[in-house]
Amino acid sequence: MRDTLKTAYIIARREFAAYFATPLAAVFLTIFVAATGAFAFYIGGFFERGQANLFAFFAYHPWLYLLLVPAVAMRLWAEERKSGTIELLMTLPVSPTEAILGKFAAAWAFIGLALILTFPMWITVNILGNPDNGVILTSYIGSFLVAGAFLAIGSFISALTKNQVIAFILSATICFLFLTSGMELVQNVLRSWTPRIVSDAVASMSFLSHYEEITRGVIGLDSIVFFASLIVFALFANAIAVSQKKSA
Amino acid sequence: MAALIEATALRKTFGAITAVDGISLSVRKGEVLGFLGPNGAGKSTTMKMITGFLEPDAGSARICGHDVLEEPKAAKAKLGYLPEGAPAYGDMTPATFLRFIAEIRGFEGNDIKSRVIAAISRAGLDSVVDQRIETLSKGYKRRVGIAQAILHDPPVLIMDEPTDGLDPNQKHHVRELIREMAPHKAIIVSTHILEEVEAVCTRAVVIAKGRIVADGTAEDLLRRAPTHGAVTLRVLQADAERIAKTLADLASVARVETTAEPDGRSLIRALPKADAAPAKAIGDLLRRESLSFEEIYVERGKLDDVFREITTSTQA
Known part of the structure; x- marks a missing residue:
């Protein structure tokens, strides 16, 4: 177990550094911080609401992730397969589990860094009023969990193809379905031809409903279990994809 | 003495194509096996199965007695492998890349540094250690791959076309390196350059259409030439x-x-x-x-x- 974590850590460190070896990191971090701010001020009406909280800021995170997280995840495995380095990695004394954990951890930490860089929002709202910092903290945790779930899905899809563009489009689409599965638009379609239990089950898979609960300050066990099991499941599928598709 | 590399009846099909059809090999310490065959004969596929990267449809491979699928970590720890095309992370420099390999291989502290320095000097990478790998010439990229494979001084070394794309001087350098290491290791080198077999290999195995068609020293092979002894x-x-x-x-x-x-x-x-x-x-x-x-x-x-x-x- 200790060896597993250590090897995963060595891989994570390399992956994390790889984001900064290209302009990807600078582009991503800048756009993430600018876009979260812009959404909060212009679309969320941060000032117009006249409330000392960050609802307007957090409400748009999942939608931004829809575009940005698949962009971070798409290279994780597709690039290894395209450049052939997967053959190198998988013939080093590294198990697929270690490689998957390491890569996932690096990408998640990268998004975590992007979230930390939005701290001026938190400072701003604390200067303007007296927000409930507990709710802000749980919102950050919730946002991080949603990003992690998107990322795990993206990492899995990335292992299925050599082509990063395909990986991006597929993961964005699947993440979109998970995001919106609780919305009326999707539910109306489902209710018309499936029994109630199916549409309810689909609704309970919705990232948005779990996320909204958390941003109200309630981290329920069900939400934690939901995101955690989704991440574990996607990474497990990722492991199967990596060992099945190495050669193709 | 027991063989360090042992492949038994390896078989692999891709769809309707049988890439490898029952190849068995064993290589002892001190042997350099030249693995020959036309393109598409199944050389790389065989090597990928021996190194545990590809799972064979039938048959098994052992490295230093460890089955590559049942004890992958133990087997891979004893193995240095240069995959076809010498892939490496292009965004890293040879120094950071080799450091990463040393860490993954479990070296710690000062050992990391000394291993990296030794590999850099053996592979002749001194002048490019801090350049990004993707900006290096083909010859240097290949040498980065070789440095990576020999970094931990493995008892088993498998190299897929180690001299492909090198100029004559670089080829000479790589062959010298192989000859130097040969007495202490079991080595498989795939190539389609026949002079290489005479230059470095103690034994040559020729495969065609996924089967072994000849196995012997370069001299044995030459004896089969119609003009041999003319x-x-x-x-x-x-x-x-x-x-x-x-x-x-x-x-x-x-x-x-x-x-x-x-x-x-x-x-x-x-x-x-x-x-x-x-x-x-x-x-x-x-x-x-x-x-x-x-x-x-x-x-x-x-x-x-x-x-x-x-x-x-x-x-x-």
Whole structure:
């Protein structure tokens, strides 16, 4: 177990550094911080609401992730397969589990860094009023969990193809379905031809409903279990994809 | 002594194509096995199965006694592998890349530094250690791959076309490196450069269509060449006919070819019967009959010819 974590850590460190070896990191971090701010001020009406909280800021995170997280995840495995380095990695004394954990951890930490860089929002709202910092903290945790779930899905899809563009489009689409599965638009379609239990089950898979609960300050066990099991499941599928598709 | 690399009846199909069809190999310490075959014969696929990257449909592979699928970590720890095309992370420099490999290989503290420095100097990477790998020339990229494979001084070394794309000086350097390491390791080198087999390998295995068609030393292979042991004489054209006739009467000679040269000389080539070496008999005959000649030499045969013959015949 200790060896597993250590090897995963060595891989994570390399992956994390790889984001900064290209302009990807600078582009991503800048756009993430600018876009979260812009959404909060212009679309969320941060000032117009006249409330000392960050609802307007957090409400748009999942939608931004829809575009940005698949962009971070798409290279994780597709690039290894395209450049052939997967053959190198998988013939080093590294198990697929270690490689998957390491890569996932690096990408998640990268998004975590992007979230930390939005701290001026938190400072701003604390200067303007007296927000409930507990709710802000749980919102950050919730946002991080949603990003992690998107990322795990993206990492899995990335292992299925050599082509990063395909990986991006597929993961964005699947993440979109998970995001919106609780919305009326999707539910109306489902209710018309499936029994109630199916549409309810689909609704309970919705990232948005779990996320909204958390941003109200309630981290329920069900939400934690939901995101955690989704991440574990996607990474497990990722492991199967990596060992099945190495050669193709 | 037990074999360090052992492959038993490896088989792999991709859809309807059988890439590898029952290949067994064993390589002992001190052996350098040259793995030959036309492109698409299954060389790389075989190596990928021996290194545990690909799972075979049937058969098994062991490295230092560890089955590559059942004890992958133990097997891979004993293995240095240069995959086809020498892939490496292009956004890293040779220094950071080799450092990463050393850490993954479990080295700690000062060992990391000394291993990286040793690998850099052995592979001749000193002048490019801090350049991004993607900006390096093909030759240097290949050397980064070799440095990565020998970093932990593994008892088993498997290299897929280590000299592909290198200039003659670089090829020489890599062959020297292999020769240096050979006594302490079991090495498999795939190549389609036949001179390489004579230069570094103690044994050659030729495969075609996923099967082994020849296994022996370079000398054994050469013996299969139709011109192996043939004797060629350069004589005055006036004497040519008489000498050719005399040679053709020898028991060990299959047939004699005569070619006229523009300078008034003729080349006479006496081709041996199977497994015969007529050189001595021809020498004795020339002396006895006092036949005069200007040049005489014994041909070794060409590996190219052998290679072409055994890999293109339908049933070898």
